[in-house]
Amino acid sequence: MALWRSTVNTWSPLPKVCQFSTTSALQHIIKLTRLRVVDNSALGNAAELAGKPARCIHIYNKKGIGTIGDKILVAIRGQKQKAYILGVRQKQKPMVPRFDTNNIVLIDETGSPLGTRILVPVPSLLREKKGDFTKILALATKFV
Amino acid sequence: MPWTVEKHRRSRLGRQVEEKEVQESISPPTDYRHIFPEFLPSPVWYKRDKLCEKLERRDMMRRRSALHIPEFYVGSILAVTVSDPHAPGKQNRFVGICIIREQQGLISKFTVRNVIDGEGVEIMYDMYNPTIQKIEVLKLEKRLDDELYYLRDAPKEYSTVPFDMWPVIHPKGTPVPVNTIKVKLNPKPWLERWERKQLKGIERPELREKFWIRAKALAEPWEKYDTMKIYRKSINDDDQKEIFRDVYQQQMELKRKKAEKARAMLRAKST
Numbered sequence: 001m002a003l004w005r006s007t008v009n010t011w012s013p014l015p016k017v018c019q020f021s022t023t024s025a026l027q028h029i030i031k032l033t034r035l036r037v038v039d040n041s042a043l044g045n046a047a048e049l050a051g052k053p054a055r056c057i058h059i060y061n062k063k064g065i066g067t068i069g070d071k072i073l074v075a076i077r078g079q080k081q082k083a084y085i086l087g088v089r090q091k092q093k094p095m096v097p098r099f100d101t102n103n104i105v106l107i108d109e110t111g112s113p114l115g116t117r118i119l120v121p122v123p124s125l126l127r128e129k130k131g132d133f134t135k136i137l138a139l140a141t142k143f144v
Numbered sequence: 145m146p147w148t149v150e151k152h153r154r155s156r157l158g159r160q161v162e163e164k165e166v167q168e169s170i171s172p173p174t175d176y177r178h179i180f181p182e183f184l185p186s187p188v189w190y191k192r193d194k195l196c197e198k199l200e201r202r203d204m205m206r207r208r209s210a211l212h213i214p215e216f217y218v219g220s221i222l223a224v225t226v227s228d229p230h231a232p233g234k235q236n237r238f239v240g241i242c243i244i245r246e247q248q249g250l251i252s253k254f255t256v257r258n259v260i261d262g263e264g265v266e267i268m269y270d271m272y273n274p275t276i277q278k279i280e281v282l283k284l285e286k287r288l289d290d291e292l293y294y295l296r297d298a299p300k301e302y303s304t305v306p307f308d309m310w311p312v313i314h315p316k317g318t319p320v321p322v323n324t325i326k327v328k329l330n331p332k333p334w335l336e337r338w339e340r341k342q343l344k345g346i347e348r349p350e351l352r353e354k355f356w357i358r359a360k361a362l363a364e365p366w367e368k369y370d371t372m373k374i375y376r377k378s379i380n381d382d383d384q385k386e387i388f389r390d391v392y393q394q395q396m397e398l399k400r401k402k403a404e405k406a407r408a409m410l411r412a413k414s415t
Contacts, residue, residue, distance in 0.1 A: 100264030120263040127230035
C-alpha cells in the first residue's frame with residue numbers, strides 16, 4: 001500500500017534523530033548463550049551452585065543457531081563438554097513445545113549422558129530427530 | 145442483501161444468479177460470535193474475498209463435523225490430545241490454561257500453558273490440524289484480559305494445572321463465568337513492559353514513579369472513542385450476520401447429510 005508522501009521539503013533546525021532498525025529479542029541459542037543443565041550430573045549441579053551457568057561455545061550445525069535436538073559444545077566450570085539442547089525459549093512452530101528456560105543435557109564423547117535422570121519435561125519430537133537420543137530419552141520422566 | 149461475489153470475480157460470460165429472499169428468514173443463534181470467533185475473517189480490507197471465505201468456512205465446518213471443537217475462551221483450561229506415532233499409546237495429551245487465541249480461518253491457533261516439574265511449557269496448536277484427536281474443555285471460564293502472556297512473569301502457581309484434573313461441569317445455557325483473579329507479578333526484570341499495557345487481570349505492580357509517568361505519556365486513552373479505528377479493526381455487523389447465517393446453513397446441511405447417511409445404513413441393515 002503506497003502512502004501519500006509530502007513532496008514539500010521541510011527544513012528543520014533540529015538535528016535528525018538517528019533511526020536504527022532493531023529486531024526484537026529472538027531468544028536464539030548462539031555462541032555465549034547461557035544455558036540451564038537439566039540432568040542430575042555433578043558438573044551441572046556444581047555450575048548451578050557456583051552461579052556460573054554453562055555457556056555455549058559452538059553449535060554443531062551449519063546455521064550457528066541451536067534448536068531442540070541440536071548438539072552443542074558448552075564451557076562449564078572451566079572445561080569443555082558436549083551437550084544436547086532439550087528445550088528452547090524461542091517461539092516454535094505449532095505443535096512444538098516452548099519452554100521457559102533453555103535446557104541442555106550434558107553428554108560425553110560417545111554420546112551417553114553424564115547424569116542419570118532428567119528433571120524436566122522433554123519434547124516428544126526428539127524421538128524422531130536424527131541422532132542417538134535413545135540413551136537420553138531413557139532418562140526422561142515426562143514427555144510433552 | 146443477497147450473497148454476491150466480488151466485482152473482480154464476476155464473469156462477463158455468466159449471468160448473476162438471483163438469490164432467493166428466504167435467506168433473510170434464517171437467523172443463527174446470537175452467541176455464534178463467541179462460539180466461532182475464528183470464522184470472522186481478518187478485518188484488513190484488502191484481504192477480504194467473500195468467495196475464498198465461503199470456501200474456507202465450508203472446510204472448517206467439515207473438519208468440525210469430524211472433530212468436536214468446543215467453545216472456549218482465553219483463560220479456560222483445556223486438554224488437547226494429539227496423535228504421536230512415537231508415543232507408547234500413539235497419543236500425547238497436554239493440559240493447561242489457554243493464554244491466547246489468534247488468527248482467523250483454517251490457520252487459527254491457540255496456545256496452552258502449564259508448569260510441569262517447575263518448568264513452564266507452552267504449546268501452540270492449530271485448531272484445524274488433522275493430527276489433533278480431541279480438544280476437551282476441563283473448565284470453561286473467561287479472564288479479564290484477552291492475552292495472558294503476563295503469566296510468564298508471574299509466580300508459577302498461577303500457570304500450574306494438574307494433568308489429572310476432573311472436568312468442571314458447565315450447565316448449558318448459563319453464562320460463561322469470568323475469573324476476576326488479579327495476578328501478582330514477579331519483581332522486575334520482565335519480558336515486556338506490563339505497566340504500559342493497561343491490563344485488568346494483574347495487581348498494580350510496585351514500581352518507581354518514572355515508569356508510571358512514562359506509561360501515562362505513552363497511553364492512548366482516546367483510542368476507545370475512535371469509532372473509525374474500531375470500525376476498521378472489526379467486521380461490519382451486516383457482514384457478520386451474513387457470515388454466521390452461512391455457518392448456520394452449513395451446520396444444518398451437515399446435520400441433514402449425517403442423518404440421511406444414518407437412515408441409509410439402517411435401511412441397508414434391515415434388507
